[in-house]
Amino acid sequence: MSTVFIAFQANEETRPIIEAIEVDNAAAEVVHEPAMVKVNAPGHLVINRETIEELIGRPYDLQELQVNLITLSGNLDEDDDALTLTWNE
Secondary structure: OOOEEEEOOOOOOEEEEEHHHHHHOOOOOEEEEOOEEEEEEEEEEEEEHHHHHHOOOOOOOOOHHHHHEEEEEEEEEEEOEEEEEOOOO
């Protein structure tokens, strides 16, 4: 199974996004670097809008994460409720 990943700038805006990813993806591995946070997951990773909203206490548009996004790897599927990365083998 191939690994998908997503990397964000390391700042206050991305902390709840990373925390939401950890809540919703038990197999995710979070790697903290000096200026970025990279999240690796075997085959599948999901970022749920609802989980982020619960953590920050306000409505959240998933397009907001684009501001701090560095890179990603995997097939991207995005709608208003979730951003999903997968590798189809």
